[in-house]
Amino acid sequence: MEEERVNDAINALFYAGEAAVVALADEHEIDTKKHHGLKADAAGELHKKGVLAYDFGATLRILNQARKDIWYEGEEPELDGDLEDLVARVEELVEAAEAIG
Amino acid sequence: MSALRLCEQLSDLGWDRRTREDRDRAGRYQTPEQRAITAIVMSRAIAMGASGFALTGSTARKRRTAISDLDYHVIGRRPDVSDLPGDLDVIATSEARFRSRLIDGDDFAQWTLRCGCVLHDSGPMRDGVRLVVEMDLWPNAQRKLDSLDIHRAEVERLIHMGDQDAAHEQLRAMLTTAARGLLLQARIFPLARKELPAQLERAGYGPLARILDRMIHVAPQLDELEGGLQVLDATLDTERVRLSA
Numbered sequence A: 001m002e003e004e005r006v007n008d009a010i011n012a013l014f015y016a017g018e019a020a021v022v023a024l025a026d027e028h029e030i031d032t033k034k035h036h037g038l039k040a041d042a043a044g045e046l047h048k049k050g051v052l053a054y055d056f057g058a059t060l061r062i063l064n065q066a067r068k069d070i071w072y073e074g075e076e077p078e079l080d081g082d083l084e085d086l087v088a089r090v091e092e093l094v095e096a097a098e099a100i101g
Numbered sequence B: 001m002s003a004l005r006l007c008e009q010l011s012d013l014g015w016d017r018r019t020r021e022d023r024d025r026a027g028r029y030q031t032p033e034q035r036a037i038t039a040i041v042m043s044r045a046i047a048m049g050a051s052g053f054a055l056t057g058s059t060a061r062k063r064r065t066a067i068s069d070l071d072y073h074v075i076g077r078r079p080d081v082s083d084l085p086g087d088l089d090v091i092a093t094s095e096a097r098f099r100s101r102l103i104d105g106d107d108f109a110q111w112t113l114r115c116g117c118v119l120h121d122s123g124p125m126r127d128g129v130r131l132v133v134e135m136d137l138w139p140n141a142q143r144k145l146d147s148l149d150i151h152r153a154e155v156e157r158l159i160h161m162g163d164q165d166a167a168h169e170q171l172r173a174m175l176t177t178a179a180r181g182l183l184l185q186a187r188i189f190p191l192a193r194k195e196l197p198a199q200l201e202r203a204g205y206g207p208l209a210r211i212l213d214r215m216i217h218v219a220p221q222l223d224e225l226e227g228g229l230q231v232l233d234a235t236l237d238t239e240r241v242r243l244s245a
Helices: A003-027 A036-048 A057-071 A083-098 B012-029 B032-047 B095-103 B107-115 B124-134 B141-146 B148-161 B164-185 B193-203 B206-217 B222-244
Strands: B052-056 B070-075 B088-093 B117-121
Touching: A003 A036, A003 A057, A003 A083, A003 B148, A003 B164, A036 A057, A057 A083, A057 B088, B012 B032, B012 B117, B032 B052, B032 B070, B032 B088, B032 B117, B052 B107, B052 B124, B070 B107, B088 B095, B095 B107, B095 B124, B107 B124, B117 B124, B141 B148, B141 B164, B148 B164, B148 B222, B164 B193, B164 B206, B164 B222, B193 B206, B206 B222
Parallel strands: B070 B088
Antiparallel strands: B052 B070, B052 B117
8 A cells, every 4th residue: 555545544544443432432421531542541441341342442542653653743653563453453443333323 | 942052052061951951841841640651651761772762742841732742752662651641642763763854854853852851861862962053954844844735635534524523633733734834934943832823923924823723722613624724725825925026
């Protein structure tokens, strides 16, 4: 994938993953206060409550750091694995959020 | 920002004074919780062999906003901070990359040296100051302005999708980049984000100053985000005309 498309993909994955966590957090009365760090924390809390089968907090933190590297620093992002893995994790997260209707 | 000019930091005495003042400022500008987090991040970075560590961003200028991260610049490998609370942003570069970023006109590396609080340095940050002074380095304004097209495409995509929060954040990043580019072009070193509107206003970019200030302090609707793009376009058009005259 071209570098520019990778950058777009990281942004899209990050915002999709965060939106899914916020939807689930609102449903379970966990306040995220529009802070990226709190949204990642909420993903961990949702896992502890059994709402999510996996703690997606690390996924959001990796994507957030990658996004900041790209948009604020103009640097190559460190993804800690394949982009495809991140896509799969965010898809799982979005499916969990979609399930609440 | 140290009261000492960069050229005054080149001597042993000057550098000692700068780092002493930086530690003092970092202590005063952070809450006890932030100081504890910073101490952990720094100890992890040093344990991984970091040769430089600085507190950067709005905290180092005592200009935090509700959306501010705790920002760090590490010369060395990036430590894992995933278990620490809050929004942390750790930029990690090798010594060689730090030096090349300075020479290539990167503004973030210079920001660390000019405005950051150096809390640990075994040489690269002091060498960086020397490099900036001796080579009379100034960040590349055009690079910031050239990146706006890519930002714009992303802002427009997010507005089109109706993702208000994401579009707001992306536009804020875009306007911040534009502000930094325009200020650097005017030979004004851009400070923390919260200080940019006042710097822009003083430099004659009033409309851009006001829209950036709103993007920092309020959550605008989608139509206002589109308006923000138009303000930026008008500012850049005026600037192009002024520069070509």
